[in-house]
Amino acid sequence: MKLYKGLSEAVVVSLTDIFVKDKQADRVVEQVLKSNKKWGARDRAFIAENVYEMVRWWRLVKYVSGITRATEREEFWVLFGCWQIIKPLRLQLPPSGDLPEWEEFASINKEHVLDLYAQGMAVRKIAESIPDWLDEIGEKELGNAWDAELQALNKQAPLVLRINTLKTDKGEVTEIFGKENVEELFDVSDALVLTKRRNIGGMDVYKNGFIEVQDAGSQLIAPYLDVKPDMSVIDACAGAGGKTLHLAALMKNSGSILSMDIESYKLSELKRRASRNGVKNLDTMVIDSDRVIEKLAETADRLLLDVPCSGLGVLRRNPDSKWKLKPAFLESIRNVQWHILSTYSQMVKPGGKMVYATCSVLPSESEEQVKRFMRKFGSQWKFISDHRTSVARDGYDGFYMALLQRKNVN
Numbered sequence: 001m002k003l004y005k006g007l008s009e010a011v012v013v014s015l016t017d018i019f020v021k022d023k024q025a026d027r028v029v030e031q032v033l034k035s036n037k038k039w040g041a042r043d044r045a046f047i048a049e050n051v052y053e054m055v056r057w058w059r060l061v062k063y064v065s066g067i068t069r070a071t072e073r074e075e076f077w078v079l080f081g082c083w084q085i086i087k088p089l090r091l092q093l094p095p096s097g098d099l100p101e102w103e104e105f106a107s108i109n110k111e112h113v114l115d116l117y118a119q120g121m122a123v124r125k126i127a128e129s130i131p132d133w134l135d136e137i138g139e140k141e142l143g144n145a146w147d148a149e150l151q152a153l154n155k156q157a158p159l160v161l162r163i164n165t166l167k168t169d170k171g172e173v174t175e176i177f178g179k180e181n182v183e184e185l186f187d188v189s190d191a192l193v194l195t196k197r198r199n200i201g202g203m204d205v206y207k208n209g210f211i212e213v214q215d216a217g218s219q220l221i222a223p224y225l226d227v228k229p230d231m232s233v234i235d236a237c238a239g240a241g242g243k244t245l246h247l248a249a250l251m252k253n254s255g256s257i258l259s260m261d262i263e264s265y266k267l268s269e270l271k272r273r274a275s276r277n278g279v280k281n282l283d284t285m286v287i288d289s290d291r292v293i294e295k296l297a298e299t300a301d302r303l304l305l306d307v308p309c310s311g312l313g314v315l316r317r318n319p320d321s322k323w324k325l326k327p328a329f330l331e332s333i334r335n336v337q338w339h340i341l342s343t344y345s346q347m348v349k350p351g352g353k354m355v356y357a358t359c360s361v362l363p364s365e366s367e368e369q370v371k372r373f374m375r376k377f378g379s380q381w382k383f384i385s386d387h388r389t390s391v392a393r394d395g396y397d398g399f400y401m402a403l404l405q406r407k408n409v410n
């Protein structure tokens with residue numbers, strides 16, 4: 001196997017930053033790729049792919065290396081070497097030969113690594129590289145479906161674009177990328193899947209606001225809210241605005257959208273993206289207390305609650321979150337979700353509609369929150385429908401969305 005020292009070193013340093021310094025994987029990769037202008041596209045792909053794949057398979061890699069908790073640089077080198085041995089097996093790639101004779105790999109015994117790999121593959125939580133507690137919760141909540149979902153969550157996610165219909169259409173974007181490089185999705189009208197990975201951020205088509213990168217499952221949420229031009233819409237957990245921008249396009253830039261969040265820096269980023277997208281029907285508001293919500297009682301024709309969640313539906317894109325998530329966080333985020341659903345819903349006008357959405361595969365963050373809401377507020381609200389995307393079944397990220405309508409009271 002042909003490995004280059006400098007590129008391997010970049011992977012090792014990145015992993016140390018992620019697991020010892022507790023930094024976020026995508027930020028680490030972004031920084032390391034910026035650190036050397038001489039690396040070409042293949043070098044960059046090698047670094048990014050190896051970092052993300054090692055993070056994804058971290059438990060399995062540790063298992064085959066016999067290292068339980070890596071803290072030192074030498075240990076990260078051993079983990080990297082062991083990963084090179086098992087990578088072709090785990091990712092079903094062609095065999096890649098022996099490790100180079102570097103002193104960093106001197107302690108690695110290939111046969112022993114392969115023996116441990118065979119043993120690890122017999123135990124799901126090791127083979128699929130997931131913490132014990134998360135595997136238990138997944139099985140408890142999803143039953144038999146967990147196995148397939150977990151396997152699918154360990155695959156590399158496709159690169160999906162959303163066409164910004166305020167500025168362009170699918171035909172024009174297809175021409176820019178070339179027909180042979182894109183695929184349409186029958187049930188997601190504004191989406192195009194890129195068949196080859198590209199650095200979208202540097203392209204004019206992105207800089208000019210023609211496209212956004214947004215998973216197909218995520219692109220189903222704004223249309224689910226059933227918005228019409230001229231409506232008054234609130235996106236109450238807007239973050240950096242992925243779904244706000246989509247709502248604006250569906251509303252053809254008319255009516256009004258109020259994008260809210262507790263984090264003002266996210267709303268600043270949203271405004272930057274809105275300006276690139278040519279969005280003009282938008283205001284933002286920071287939520288610094290529940291008074292803000294009370295003042296907006298019965299003002300919205302439509303309300304989107306894209307609530308904070310475990311992110312277990314988007315593990316393909318953020319594999320490090322499975323190591324950073326803690327059971328206590330899950331418990332507390334469910335309380336935040338319930339608070340948002342039960343109090344922010346007052347912003348909807350009688351007769352208006354609301355979507356409650358998560359990017360979690362867990363019913364306890366999704367279906368069960370909506371059922372609890374209907375038990376408590378069923379006299380004022382009508383449940384219309386819900387929908388779940390499955391990573392295993394659809395190939396989309398795992399999203400949940402429920403549409404509810406506030407009853408007209410006389």
Ligand SMILES: C[S@@+](CC[C@H](N)C(=O)[O-])C[C@H]1O[C@@H](n2cnc3c(N)ncnc32)[C@H](O)[C@@H]1O
Nearest residue numbers: 236237238239241242243261262263306307308
């Ligand atoms: C799933 S993310 C939203 C993603 C965003 N809608 C998008 O499409 O890009 C959830 C957001 O909820 C925000 N949030 C957390 N607690 C909140 C609260 N109590 N009220 C409103 N927003 C909150 C977070 O800051 C985060 O931006």
